[in-house]
Amino acid sequence: xxxxxxxxxxxxxxxxxxxxxxxxxVERKHRHIxxxxxxxxxxxxxxxxxxxxxxxxxxxxxxxxxxPILSHQTPFEKLYKKIPSYSHLRIxxxxxxATNVHVPHKFAPRATKCVxxxxxxxQKAYKLYDIESNRVFTSRDVIFHEDIFPYExxxxxxxxxxxxxxxxxxxxxxIHQTHEESNPATPTSPTAFxxxxxxxxxxxxxxxxxxxxQRTHVAPAALSDYVCNQVSSPExxxxxxxxxxxxxxxxxxxxxxxxxxxxxxxxxxxxITHDVEPTCYEQAASQSHWKIAMQSELAALEAxxxxxxxxxxxxxxxxxxxxxxxxxxxxxGSLERYKARLVAKGYTQLEGxxxxxxxxxxxxxxxxxxxxxxxxxxxxxxxxLDVHNAFLHGDLSEEIYMSLPPGFQRQGENLVCRLNKxxxxxxxxSCQWFAKFSTSIQSAGFIQSKADYSLFTxxxxxxxxxxxxxxxxxxITGNDLNAINVLKQFLHNQFRxxxxxxxxxxxxxxxxxxxxxxxxxxxxYALEILKDGGCLGAKPVNFPMEQNVKxxxxxxxxxxxxxxxxxxxxxxxxxxTRPDITYSVHILSRFMHAPRKPHMEVAMxxxxxxxxxxxxxxxxxxxxxxxxxxxxxxDWGGCSISRKSTTGYCVFLGSxxxxxxxxxxxxxxxxxxxxxxRAMTGACCELS
Numbered sequence: 001x002x003x004x005x006x007x008x009x010x011x012x013x014x015x016x017x018x019x020x021x022x023x024x025x026v027e028r029k030h031r032h033i034x035x036x037x038x039x040x041x042x043x044x045x046x047x048x049x050x051x052x053x054x055x056x057x058x059x060x061x062x063x064x065x066x067x068p069i070l071s072h073q074t075p076f077e078k079l080y081k082k083i084p085s086y087s088h089l090r091i092x093x094x095x096x097x098a099t100n101v102h103v104p105h106k107f108a109p110r111a112t113k114c115v116x117x118x119x120x121x122x123q124k125a126y127k128l129y130d131i132e133s134n135r136v137f138t139s140r141d142v143i144f145h146e147d148i149f150p151y152e153x154x155x156x157x158x159x160x161x162x163x164x165x166x167x168x169x170x171x172x173x174x175i176h177q178t179h180e181e182s183n184p185a186t187p188t189s190p191t192a193f194x195x196x197x198x199x200x201x202x203x204x205x206x207x208x209x210x211x212x213x214q215r216t217h218v219a220p221a222a223l224s225d226y227v228c229n230q231v232s233s234p235e236x237x238x239x240x241x242x243x244x245x246x247x248x249x250x251x252x253x254x255x256x257x258x259x260x261x262x263x264x265x266x267x268x269x270x271x272i273t274h275d276v277e278p279t280c281y282e283q284a285a286s287q288s289h290w291k292i293a294m295q296s297e298l299a300a301l302e303a304x305x306x307x308x309x310x311x312x313x314x315x316x317x318x319x320x321x322x323x324x325x326x327x328x329x330x331x332x333g334s335l336e337r338y339k340a341r342l343v344a345k346g347y348t349q350l351e352g353x354x355x356x357x358x359x360x361x362x363x364x365x366x367x368x369x370x371x372x373x374x375x376x377x378x379x380x381x382x383x384x385l386d387v388h389n390a391f392l393h394g395d396l397s398e399e400i401y402m403s404l405p406p407g408f409q410r411q412g413e414n415l416v417c418r419l420n421k422x423x424x425x426x427x428x429x430s431c432q433w434f435a436k437f438s439t440s441i442q443s444a445g446f447i448q449s450k451a452d453y454s455l456f457t458x459x460x461x462x463x464x465x466x467x468x469x470x471x472x473x474x475x476i477t478g479n480d481l482n483a484i485n486v487l488k489q490f491l492h493n494q495f496r497x498x499x500x501x502x503x504x505x506x507x508x509x510x511x512x513x514x515x516x517x518x519x520x521x522x523x524x525y526a527l528e529i530l531k532d533g534g535c536l537g538a539k540p541v542n543f544p545m546e547q548n549v550k551x552x553x554x555x556x557x558x559x560x561x562x563x564x565x566x567x568x569x570x571x572x573x574x575x576x577t578r579p580d581i582t583y584s585v586h587i588l589s590r591f592m593h594a595p596r597k598p599h600m601e602v603a604m605x606x607x608x609x610x611x612x613x614x615x616x617x618x619x620x621x622x623x624x625x626x627x628x629x630x631x632x633x634x635d636w637g638g639c640s641i642s643r644k645s646t647t648g649y650c651v652f653l654g655s656x657x658x659x660x661x662x663x664x665x666x667x668x669x670x671x672x673x674x675x676x677x678r679a680m681t682g683a684c685c686e687l688s
Contacts, residue, residue, distance in 0.1 A: 033058050044093020045151040050117060053127070057092050057118040090116055090126070095148040098128055099141040111143070115150055262512075278325045281406045284340070290325060293340035298408060301342065304392050307402070307417035318401040318416045319354070320345040321425070328386075329505070342405055344425035354400055360430035363454035363470040365576050366659045369520075369618070371455075371468055372511070373656035375477045376518040377624035382503035382511075383476045383484060388496045390472030394422035394432025430471065437469065440494050444487070458483070470507060509577060510617075521617025522577050526610050529570050533607045540612035545584040545602060550640045555596035564595040567603055574610075577617040579660045581606055583648065586662045590639075624654035630687050634665070634679035636672040644668050645675035649683035659686055 036058035041051065063075045064084040076084040090096075097111040114128035117136070125138040131150065284290035301307070312318055321344045328336040349355050375382055387393075402417045422429040438448060438456075446456040446467065456467045465478035465487060474497070476484055491497045503511050508525045511518060530536050558564055571585045584606055591599045632649035639646065644664050651659040661682070669675035 033062060036062065040092045044115075044149050046093055046115075046117075047151075050129075053117040054092070060119045061089065088119070088124075090144050091146040092116065092118070093149050093151070095145040095150050096126070096128055097143045097145075098137075098139040113150075114142075116142075116144065277327055281323050284323065284325055285407060289338050290340060293325070293338040294323060294405075294407070297340045297342055298405065300389060301392070301423075304389065304421065306392055306421050306423060307419050309415045310401075310418045311414055312401055312416045316399075316401055317348075318403045319348045320403050321405055321423075323406060324424075341424055344402055344419075344423045344429075346425045346427045346429070349400075349427050354398055355426070355428040356398070357431050358427045360434040361453035363468050364452050367452040367455055367468060368470075368475070368507075369620075369656075369658040370653060371466060371475070371477060372518050372520065373620040373624065373653045373658055374626070376513075376620040376622050376656070377626055377654065378479065379622065380477045380479055381481065381484070382513075383488070384500040384503045384506060385474035385476065385488065385491065386498045386500055387472040387474065387491075388498060390437075390495065391422050391424045391426075391429040391433045393436055393495055394429060395436075396420065396422055396428070396432065398428070400426070433472075434469075437495070441467065441491075444490055458487075473506065475503065475506065507576075508573070515622065517619055517621040517623075519617060519619045520577055521615050522574055523615040523617075525570075526574060526578075526614040529567075529574065530607055530611055530614065532570075533567060533604070535604065535607040535611060538604075538608050538611060541605060541608045542612065544581050544606045544609040545587070546605075549602065551587055551591065551599060551602065552640055553591070553594070553596070555598040558595050558597065558600060561595050564600055564603065565592050567607075568592060571603070571606060578610075579618075579650065579657065580616070581609070582660060583646075583662045586646075586664075590664070618657060620656040621654070624656060626654050628653060628687060630683045632676075632679040632683035634672075634675040636669060636675045639664055642668070645678070647675075647679040647682050649679060649686065651683070651686055661686070 033055060037051065037054035040046075040054040040057055041048075046054070064086065066072045066074050070078055074084055094116050096114045096116045098114050100110055100112050103110060112128075112130055113132070114130050116126060117129050118127040120127045120138045123138055125140045126142050127136065127138055128142065129136050278284040278287075278290060284294070321342055324341045324343050326339045326341065328339050346355075372382075374380070396419055400419045402419055402423070404415065404417065419426075422432045438453075441456050442448060444458075445460075446458045446465075449455040449457065454469050456469075458465045458467075460483070463478070463480035463483050465476065465480060465483045467487070468475040474491070476487060478484055488497070488499060502513075505511065508522055509520045510523055511520050513519075527536075568585065568588050571581065572589065575582045575585055584602070588599060588603055588606075629652045630649060631652075632647070634645050634647045636645050637643045642664070644667070646662060646664050648662040649660065650657060663682075665675065665678050669678060
């Protein structure tokens with residue numbers, strides 16, 4: 001067998017599969033190779049001249065097939081210690097078109113008709129045979145027609161008129177001969193042509209149906225996350241999963257697919273998307289369940305001694321209030337209760353009179369992602385708590401008056417509410433609430449983090465518990481379930497909390513968990529942005545921003561700049577789980593003061609990009625070594641207005657992305673090295 005390959009000039013090493021068995025097994029392997037090579041040649045109808053390519057292709061495939069000799073492993077896996085890929089495999093001997101960019105003129109064909117004859121060794125490309133020039137070459141940019149074999153018609157009958165003519169039999173003499181036989185009365189000279197008019201009208205021959213293309217229709221890659229249905233009849237509006245025939249103009253309806261989620265998670269997403277929350281008192285007053293929710297809120301406020309009714313003193317001004325409505329859900333997405341919250345119009349307060357200190361720390365998104373990555377790696381449970389009327393627990397030292405709630409002027413119009421405790425909407429409400437909460441939780445043995453004041457940790461022996469608070473939403477994780485239950489009971493006694501169970505929906509982020517890790521996304525929030533922007537029916541794009549786009553202060557000013565500012569503000573919060581749009585949103589945020597038409601066009605393109613995959617997010621793997629790694633980069637003078645450079649960095653905790661940022665540097669860098677050093681400084685500060 002070895003001598004046979006040497007006589008034919010073929011590399012024996014590349015034609016032999018790996019096996020640790022004896023020579024008899026190797027010979028049987030070689031017989032298997034030859035049988036496969038003969039099958040390739042018979043199917044493709046190639047001549048014997050291509051026998052070496054048939055053998056090489058057979059070896060390439062056999063080396064990637066499991067075998068019981070190697071404990072059901074592939075020879076490729078045995079040699080290279082990794083599972084082989086099968087996405088590059090194509091049918092041997094089929095028709096292939098290789099892209100040719102070197103053409104003599106613009107109207108020359110940009111593709112070369114070839115025959116696929118194997119896989120080159122050491123290259124990620126395909127081995128092709130050009131029939132016209134009789135040369136063998138390799139190419140990566142190839143389009144295959146795996147149902148067409150160019151050499152198939154050499155030993156068969158001539159093809160019919162409507163069939164595809166193989167490129168290997170397009171001989172010039174055969175073409176002329178066929179043309180002369182099909183048109184025997186055709187004159188050879190154009191001057192001998194004489195029109196003939198029949199004496200009697202002849203009936204028109206039935207028109208032959210147009211030939212339909214046999215090309216396989218493939219949906220665009222941009223719609224891979226969508227269910228594309230075609231309307232087969234405008235009258236009946238019946239849907240068909242197949243593509244319409246060529247020339248048919250039917251509208252295409254795009255529906256976002258939820259097939260990648262489990263049935264429980266699909267039910268959860270559908271539930272939180274279906275219900276609509278009222279935006280004003282007039283809408284809620286017409287529904288009985290919202291009226292009950294408002295009465296329950298007023299009863300809780302009165303029971304908490306939040307205010308007392310009194311006439312407005314001279315020289316004092318009462319601030320207004322309004323209702324905010326929210327649908328509270330359980331961890332599985334089912335309805336828990338309808339929540340009506342009375343919010344004071346704190347924007348009318350005067351500094352130094354109605355309030356003094358307003359600062360209250362909130363949890364950093366980096367801390368939230370880091371905590372989720374740590375819980376996924378350590379297999380810790382995640383619990384979510386909600387504090388009933390959290391801001392009502394703060395005590396007020398200022399004298400504040402508020403008008404009566406809308407729809408409940410029971411005591412007359414001349415009375416107002418004198419606030420004893422803080423209320424939602426007041427400028428100092430969050431500050432007072434956090435001060436009381438931090439004091440209580442530290443009395444239970446927790447230590448406040450210096451890096452993030454919203455993070456509290458407690459370590460007792462091998463037990464570790466972490467608590468993260470974002471206003472009134474609390475996230476608890478740790479390795480000791482008993483310690484977590486004790487903490488829940490303590491918080492309930494102090495502030496009357498509600499246990500929402502396992503973490504599913506937190507700060508607008510949808511959180512799903514499996515044995516492989518934790519996945520977070522803002523799918524519902526992204527769909528709301530698309531709906532508000534009117535882009536649910538727009539055509540999706542594959543990238544958020546055109547390359548090398550330089551936005552400047554040129555162009556027509558927007559007549560309504562508030563719509564642009566609102567859109568960019570929503571996109572900024574969407575970057576919590578979408579690092580792919582961070583740079584584009586950062587560029588758009590530079591023009592919030594005076595947005596122009598080109599800026600709005602770029603913002604709308606980001607919405608079209610979001611439609612291509614609204615459920616994209618971050619995955620925190622359970623297989624994590626918890627080592628910190630950071631990558632940074634910068635351009636030089638990238639801002640065409642200020643000539644300042646742009647810094648970008650990302651930080652990984654093991655394999656989980658927990659932090660990223662792109663920002664314009666504060667000073668102008670005199671060199672690209674200086675810009676790089678500033679980027680490294682920002683990344684190192686984030687690591688510390």
